[in-house]
Amino acid sequence: xxxxxxxxxxxxxxxxxxxxxxxxxxxxxxxxxxxxxxxxxxxxxxxxxxxxxxxxxxxxxxxxxxxxxxxxxxxxxxxxxxxxxxxxxxxxx
Amino acid sequence: xxxxxxxxxxxxxxxxxxxxxxxxxxxxxxxxxxxxxxxxxxxxxxxxxxxxxxxxxxxxxxxxxxxxxxxxxxxxxxxxxxxxxxxxxxxxxxxxxxxxxxxxxxxxxxxxxxxxxxxxxxxxxxxxxxxxxxxxxxxxxxxxxxxxxxxxxxxxxxxxxxxxxxxxxxxxxxxxxxxxxxxxxxxxxxxxxxxxxxxxxxxxxxxxxxxxxxxxxxxxxxxxxxxxxxxxxxxxxxxxxxxxxxxxxxxxxxxxxxxxxxxxxxxxxxxxxxxxxxxxxxxxxxxxxxxxxxxxxxxxxxxxxxxxxxxxxxxxxxxxxxxxxxxxxxxxxxxxxxxxxxxxxxxxxxxxxxxxxxxxxxxxxxxxxxxxxxxxxxxxxxxxxxxxxxxxxxxxxxxxxxxxxxxxxxxxxxxxxxxxxxxxxxxxxxxxxxxxxxxxxxxxxxxxxxxxxxxxxxxxxxxxxxxxxxxxxxxxxxxxxxxxxxxxxxxxxxxx
Numbered sequence: 245x246x247x248x249x250x251x252x253x254x255x256x257x258x259x260x261x262x263x264x265x266x267x268x269x270x271x272x273x274x275x276x277x278x279x280x281x282x283x284x285x286x287x288x289x290x291x292x293x294x295x296x297x298x299x300x301x302x303x304x305x306x307x308x309x310x311x312x313x314x315x316x317x318x319x320x321x322x323x324x325x326x327x328x329x330x331x332x333x334x335x336x337x
Numbered sequence: 338x339x340x341x342x343x344x345x346x347x348x349x350x351x352x353x354x355x356x357x358x359x360x361x362x363x364x365x366x367x368x369x370x371x372x373x374x375x376x377x378x379x380x381x382x383x384x385x386x387x388x389x390x391x392x393x394x395x396x397x398x399x400x401x402x403x404x405x406x407x408x409x410x411x412x413x414x415x416x417x418x419x420x421x422x423x424x425x426x427x428x429x430x431x432x433x434x435x436x437x438x439x440x441x442x443x444x445x446x447x448x449x450x451x452x453x454x455x456x457x458x459x460x461x462x463x464x465x466x467x468x469x470x471x472x473x474x475x476x477x478x479x480x481x482x483x484x485x486x487x488x489x490x491x492x493x494x495x496x497x498x499x500x501x502x503x504x505x506x507x508x509x510x511x512x513x514x515x516x517x518x519x520x521x522x523x524x525x526x527x528x529x530x531x532x533x534x535x536x537x538x539x540x541x542x543x544x545x546x547x548x549x550x551x552x553x554x555x556x557x558x559x560x561x562x563x564x565x566x567x568x569x570x571x572x573x574x575x576x577x578x579x580x581x582x583x584x585x586x587x588x589x590x591x592x593x594x595x596x597x598x599x600x601x602x603x604x605x606x607x608x609x610x611x612x613x614x615x616x617x618x619x620x621x622x623x624x625x626x627x628x629x630x631x632x633x634x635x636x637x638x639x640x641x642x643x644x645x646x647x648x649x650x651x652x653x654x655x656x657x658x659x660x661x662x663x664x665x666x667x668x669x670x671x672x673x674x675x676x677x678x679x680x681x682x683x684x685x686x687x688x689x690x691x692x693x694x695x696x697x698x699x700x701x702x703x704x705x706x707x708x709x710x711x712x713x714x715x716x717x718x719x720x721x722x723x724x725x726x727x728x729x730x731x732x733x734x735x736x737x738x739x740x741x742x743x744x745x746x747x748x749x750x751x752x753x754x755x756x757x758x759x760x761x762x763x764x765x766x767x768x769x770x771x772x773x774x775x776x777x778x779x780x781x782x783x784x785x786x787x788x789x790x791x792x793x794x795x796x797x798x799x800x801x802x803x804x805x806x807x808x809x810x811x812x813x814x815x816x817x818x819x820x821x822x823x824x825x826x827x828x829x830x831x832x833x
Contacts, residue, residue, distance in 0.1 A: 265385040265398065272378050276409075279371050286364055300361075300419065307368070307415050314375075314408040321401035328398060 262329045269325060273318040280311035358423055360794040365420035372413035379406045446545070449532030453539020518769045518777045520735045520762055527740040562719060562742075565659035569652075577642040578652045582824045583664050585671045588615045591815040596622050597631070598811070600802050604713060604787040607689045607780060608818070610635040615818035616649050616665070616692075617672045622814035629683045629809050630676075632699075634669055636690025636714070636780075646822045649691060657694040658716055658742055666695045668821025670704065676817060678705060683808050686710045689780050690738055693730070700726050708808045709801065713783035717742045722755040729801050730756050731786055733763040736777040757797055761786050 286304060379402055386399050516522055538545070572578035597603045608618050616638070620631040639650035653663035678684065684705045686696035693715020700707040701720045710728040714736050722728045732739040763777040763786065770776040790798050 261385050265382055268378060268382050268385075272375060272382070275371065276375060279368055282364060283368065286361065300422075303415065303419055307412060307419070310408055310412050310415065311368075314405055314412065317401050317405045317408060321398050321405065324398045324401060 258332045259329060262325055262332060266322060266325045266329065269318055269322050273315060273322065276311060276314050276318060280308065280315055283308045283311055358426065360796075362420050362423040363796055365416045365423065368416040369413055369420060372409050372416060375409040376406055376413065379409060445528035445532035446535045449535035450539040450545045453536035454542065455539075457540040457542060517737060517775055518735045518764065523735050523737050523740045526737050530741055562658060562660055565655050566661075569655050569659050569661070572642060572655075577644070578655055579644045580652060580656065580664055580823075581644070583648050583668045583671065583821050584824060585617070585668050585675065585819050585821045587672075587675070588818045588820050591621075591817045593813055594620055594816040595813050596620070596806065596809040596811055598806055599791045600711065600787040600798075600805070601784055601791055603631075603633075603685075603687050603711060603805060604689075604780065604784040606631070607633045607687055607692065607713070608635040609780070610638045610649060610690070612638055612647065613820075615820045617669050617819040617821065618816060619672060619676050619678075619819065620809070620814050620816045621676070622810045622812060628678075629685075630673075630678050631685045631687070631809055632669065632673060632696070634665070634686070634688040634692030634695050636688075636692050636778075644823065644825065646825050648821045648823045654691050654694075654716070657691065657698065660719070663691075663695060663698070664823050665691060665821065666698050668819075669695055669699060670702075672819035672821065673705060676819075680704065681706050683708045685805055685808050687712070688715060689713045689783065690715060690778065694720075697728070700728070709804050711801075711805070713780065713787070714738050714778050727801055727804055728756040729759060729798075731759045731761075731783060731790070733777040733782065733786065734760050735762055735764075736782075737775065738778050757801070759786070759790060759798070761789065 283304065383399070383402050383406075386402070535545075538547075569578050597606060606618060606620075608614065608616060610616075616635055618631075618633040620633075621628050622631070623629045635649065637649055637651065637654055639645060639647040642651055644650065644652050648664035648668045650664075653665040655661075656663040657666070673684075682705070684707050686700060686707060686709070688694070688696035688710075689712070693712025696710050697712060697715065697720040699705065700710045701723055703723060707723070707726050710726060711731065712729070713731045714733065715730060715738075717730070717732075717739050730739075763782040764770075773779055776782060791802065793799070
């Protein structure tokens with residue numbers, strides 16, 4: 245049984261669950277952004293110049309972009325969950 | 338790899354890698370772990386979805402969470418793959434270094450044994466002449482290596498040396514510090530020192546296979562340690578390298594001092610090796626009930642084989658390499674007892690050259706509660722690292738003093754157990770000073786390397802620096818200095 249389903253069979257109130265979801269998303273977004281900053285700070289261009297090292301730099305750049313994409317996706321999710329909360333509140337009122 | 342990079346090895350690991358590579362590997366492993374954690378958290382967020390999966394279309398939370406999960410998985414796989422590749426690269430680098438060291442050792446064993454076999458068949462005078470020829474030939478080879486490495490003549494007269502400017506045209510042939518400070522020379526010296534026991538084995542007609550089995554590449558019964566023991570025994574039979582008890586006295590009153598905050602500050606506090614100066618610096622921090630101590634020990638002061646009152650001499654060097662009890666170590670122990678260090682008080686040791694060997698011996702001895710040991714340019718001994726003690730040995734690849742104990746068991750790294758070795762080429766980006774015989778062995782050069790270690794993001798170095806500063810605390814303490822003297826028998830037969 246879904247935790248939000250009212251044990252009495254009444255229509256569940258989705259707002260507490262959505263708020264919990266938003267809190268989890270916010271914390272996750274912050275952690276991913278911290279990791280992205282670590283990857284962005286990992287500058288090895290002054291240390292390595294060989295071809296293999298350039299390959300590493302390229303892969304590192306790919307990870308940075310992927311982490312940045314993840315931050316944006318989580319931002320989208322946060323916006324969407326906020327909209328969902330607003331809608332739920334409007335429907336309840 | 339840049340010549341100025343720090344190279345780390347030890348901890349029983351086969352890996353030898355620059356600190357930059359290792360720091361990247363640590364970052365990738367951390368990101369890999371975090372990306373896995375993100376997926377777990379995203380799964381929890383997904384469970385909170387009120388709408389079923391088929392309704393997760395673009396623009397809904399469910400769809401974004403699904404995309405985020407895919408992205409996190411991509412990051413986990415990508416960072417894990419990069420960490421694996423860095424690990425393999427570092428491993429390969431270590432294997433190459435170890436392979437070269439072992440190849441050099443094996444070749445040195447062969448040449449040394451054959452030389453010994455020839456010497457063993459010759460009358461004494463001819464053997465001595467052959468030794469002399471070998472030394473001259475070796476000098477020529479080394480000169481060639483020095484020319485290749487430095488791009489300059491390896492031997493110059495005093496008049497030819499560019500700095501400092503010579504005021505007299507002294508034609509005396511002098512050994513150029515640039516030769517002694519070349520990495521190739523130091524590597525060759527390691528092999529030569531490792532081969533001395535094989536020369537002896539050849540002279541005694543011991544089979545080469547047996548010599549190898551007993552040597553550093555085998556069970557390790559014979560090698561630089563046994564050669565040092567034999568040198569001590571032989572020297573003492575003719576009145577050299579004699580030892581005796583020591584006494585220590587405090588020099589001056591205790592003065593206030595702030596605890597070191599960096600490895601560079603620790604390095605700078607090691608006393609200079611100067612005749613008749615105090616050899617031991619002891620700092621006390623913490624409250625009266627819970628003191629913590631920093632003990633700093635310098636290198637060799639007296640280089641004469643004839644034992645005198647100075648305990649920081651060549652006799653103590655040989656005793657340390659031979660696994661004995663050097664007088665300098667006795668002096669430090671006495672100073673620590675007299676200043677009031679209790680067996681349970683945490684202690685941080687720092688030593689340069691012979692001082693490094695001494696503090697390793699004291700840490701292994703276990704009389705004091707050693708927390709951390711850092712050595713600079715110390716001979717690579719086989720002193721074990723005790724449980725619960727963090728040890729870092731800093732060596733310049735062009736400093737010949739750590740090379741005096743030879744190649745070691747399997748290339749230098751594995752034989753040191755849990756001791757972390759930090760290697761760097763001194764003066765890699767600047768002219769080698771010519772006003773110092775062994776500039777790469779100087780404490781000022783090692784202080785530069787300590788500064789590079791402070792800047793390194795490598796976790797083993799940052800953890801060690803944190804341990805040092807945390808043990809001593811960040812407050813103000815007091816410092817005392819101590820001088821040890823060997824009680825040399827007077828002509829009347831009484832100690833003075």
